[in-house]
Amino acid sequence: MHIGVFADLEGSFGIWRMRQCRTGTREWQYGRSCLTADVNSVVCGAFDGGADRVTVKDTHDTGFNCLTDKLDRRVRYVGGHYANPSLFGDIGGIDLVLYVAIHAAAGTPGAFFPHTHYGIFSEVRINGAPAGEMDIYGAYLGEFGIPVGFVSGEDVAVDQALRTLPWAKAVRVSKAKETYTSGEKSLVYLEEGRRELRASAAEAVRGVSRMRPLRLKGPLRFDAVFRTEELAIQFNTWNFERRAEIVSWDAADMLEGFEKLNRLVFIPKKAYPFRRPLAFALRSWFRMKTRWFAPRPDSGGAPFSG
């Protein structure tokens, strides 16, 4: 069984502030070690549950967050974003995805760093209903026949994910500063949390026959509400339908809908013919940069030093 461990960052154990998710900062360098520990726990759980292959797909921001030299040696690591065959690269053959360290959808009140796909939106709707990343990525993976069977993150993010993925196993993660800056007590919390990640991931893999690929029945109507009208104008190089700050498009299914969302956000029309070499160049650049030019970590008062 081939398990995909997909990693975001915001919902990781050990992370409580925004700077820990901002690429290139010393706090982020610390956040990377938190995420790597979470991912390793889920990987162990996947093998406990019966996986014989695990691929780790790094998805936050540039797609290079895990510290690869600290990652479980048994995994194949895929960093960065791809133009084909999917944004996540080659995902064919994956039987189940376990999604680590997720966050709440754009517009969720009181949530930690809530956004959907990219920080430029205040909300993304599909057929009129607010959509989070687990709705979009879950249904995109669903088009390939791949279920999402596990999520970890803060309460509200997990609640949102379970609304669409009711079969998934879940681990809830605190985002309170005191949880991570209280010395010995914090270390115990981290240790217990990661033990739970491992056990819950194993349970998800053992229960793979009960997991369902999420399918959203087309046609799908997407409304991307930008934070400002200026942003909407700037990003809408494809001349999708626009009313003030809302850009909309129709799609037969999630493959088409997600492809259009990615074009809107990442691929200006002029760059489209060069999207493959561009994606390759960006991956190479960020792989090098995040490996060799990373700052020293700043744990911000947490006893776990990374």
Ligand SMILES: [Zn+2]
């Ligand atoms: Zn993220």
